[in-house]
Amino acid sequence: MTSVIGIILLVAVTVIVAGTVTVFVFDLGSGLQPKAPYVETSHELVGDSSEQTIAITLEAGDRVPVDRLYVAGSKPVDIGGAPGSGRAADDAHASPIENFTETPGGTPQVAIGETWDAGETVYVDPKGSVDGVTVSVYWISGSIEGYNPGEPSGDDSYRLTSKTIRRSD
Incomplete structure (x- = not known):
């Protein structure tokens, strides 16, 4: 039973970390200035x-x-x-x-x-x-x-x- 709880907690932490990283990465892209023409x-x-x-x-x-x-x-x-x-x-x-x-x-x-x-x-x-x-x-x-x-x-x-x-x- 403890191993099932451990796995559930590990999956939950992984989902939270992945969500945080995704928000951070997409937020970085939103602040970029348009590229000047060549x-x-x-x-x-x-x-x-x-x-x-x-x-x-x-x-x-x-x-x-x-x-x-x-x-x-x-x-x-x-x-x-x-x-x-x-x-x-x-x-x-x-x-x-x-x-x-x-x-x-x-x-x-x-x-x-x-x-x-x-x-x-x-x-x-x-x-x-x-x-x-x-x-x-x-x-x-x-x-x-x-x-x-x-x-x-x-x-x-x-x-x-x-x-x-x-x-x-």
Whole structure:
């Protein structure tokens, strides 16, 4: 009779330990931040010698929803479509942080659609000269609120790409 009670207690303890471990493991997974997308980009200068814009092309990687992307510069920048497209970046509208979808109604001002896909280019116009400007593209795990969302920071914000532009590059 004592061995039956011992076995019942051993099974009960095993079930309690297994339940505790399961709750602990699943609780750990719930606090994980979403994984930032993987991107490979290239940067080049476009335009004439008096006014140049930085073209950032997604060469390879994940499709990224544009409502989660923003660009920051070491000086104020504006983001837009290709020069001459009617949605061109313009340093007159520059700010330290630019949301990819900053136009009213959430229409991507970068003219690439709802996702940034391989082969698509966004254009960034820094205020004044492009020489020495550092431009970074950030991703945030949730949709960006407002036109200019403020300094990217926190556990849910990741820098996807960054480049310091030199006219001699």
